[in-house]
Structure formats: structure tokens, C-alpha cells
Amino acid sequence: MWETLPLQGVGGRDHAGPITFLISMKKLTDDSMFYGAEPIIFEYAKALRKVPTRAERVLWKHLNKNKLGVKFRRQHPVSRYIADFYCHRLKLVIEIDGDYHLDSVQGEYDKFRTEDLREFGIKVIRFTNNQVLSNIESVLNQIKNEIFLLK
Numbered sequence: 599m600w601e602t603l604p605l606q607g608v609g610g611r612d613h614a615g616p617i618t619f620l621i622s623m624k625k626l627t628d629d630s631m632f633y634g635a636e637p638i639i640f641e642y643a644k645a646l647r648k649v650p651t652r653a654e655r656v657l658w659k660h661l662n663k664n665k666l667g668v669k670f671r672r673q674h675p676v677s678r679y680i681a682d683f684y685c686h687r688l689k690l691v692i693e694i695d696g697d698y699h700l701d702s703v704q705g706e707y708d709k710f711r712t713e714d715l716r717e718f719g720i721k722v723i724r725f726t727n728n729q730v731l732s733n734i735e736s737v738l739n740q741i742k743n744e745i746f747l748l749k
Contacts, residue, residue: 631686633718635675643680646673653694653727654682660738661692666745676720679711688748691715691722692741694730721748 632640650658654672661670661683674684676691683692695708712722723744725737 631671631684632675633677635677639675639678639680643673643675646680651694651696651727653696653725653730656734657683657692657694657725657730657737660734661741666738666742668745676715677718679715685745688745689718689720690744690748691720693722693724695724695726697727 650672658672660666661672668685668687670683670685670692672683674681676684681691682694684690693708708724715722721744723740725740730737
């Protein structure tokens with residue numbers, strides 16, 4: 599079954615405007631690190647990797663090249679979603695949220711998305727752009743704690 603979903607500012611983008619595209623609504627029990635993501639999700643993830651937000655760039659400097667002892671991927675397809683950062687070994691998603699996540703509709707979508715990812719056994723932790731940009735050490739400590747708990 600196919601359904602059109604409006605995705606406001608997908609992937610931590612700070613710009614406004616709904617982005618709508620077709621995605622598969624079926625859940626796959628795919629054990630790969632992509633959980634049955636459709637080709638359009640891979641295309642969109644590739645485009646997002648080319649234009650990271652400032653907060654994503656800052657955090658990526660601390661996550662890339664196994665700097666925290668585990669491998670993270672950025673703008674990674676997971677089922678019908680794109681995770682800002684994903685560690686497959688730990689099944690951990692890190693999301694960096696812009697101001698639009700304060701919107702009640704987007705907040706409900708975020709809750710739905712988190713629950714959906716939980717069904718795959720994936721843990722989601724969220725930080726705001728402001729947290730990353732103004733207090734990166736606290737953010738990193740929280741991430742390190744999650745890594746420790748999930749190992």
C-alpha cells in the first residue's frame with residue numbers, strides 16, 4: 599500500500615515548507631541496516647548529506663571516524679525515515695531538532711516516528727540545534743552515556 603506523507607523539514611532541516619513524496623507504508627522485518635528503505639529514501643538522504651545544518655556539522659565532527667568508539671552514519675535511511683545519525687551496531691539514532699519541532703503537529707509526528715523506530719529495536723535520542731551549538735560537551739556526555747548503556 600502506498601500513501602503520501604507530508605514531511606515538514608525532514609532530517610533536521612531548518613528551512614520551512616512541507617516536503618511530500620511517496621513512501622512504502624509496509625513494514626519490513628529486514629535485518630539490514632536500512633530496514634527495507636525504498637530507493638526514494640536513499641536519494642533524499644544523499645541530497646541531505648550535501649546540505650547539513652550547522653548543528654549537524656558540529657556534531658558530526660565528534661561522531662565521525664569512530665571517535666566515540668562506534669561507527670555512526672549521517673543522514674542514514676531507516677525504513678521510511680532518514681536518521682540524522684545512526685549507529686547500526688547499537689541500533690541508536692541521534693536526531694538534531696530545529697525550531698520547527700516545537701510545532702505541535704511536528705511534535706506528534708516525531709513521537710510517531712520514534713515509536714515506529716522502537717518497533718525495530720532502535721533507540722532514539724534527540725537534541726535541539728541550540729543544545730548542540732551552545733553546549734556540545736553536555737550533548738557528547740549524554741551520547742557517551744547511551745553508548746555505554748547499549749554496549
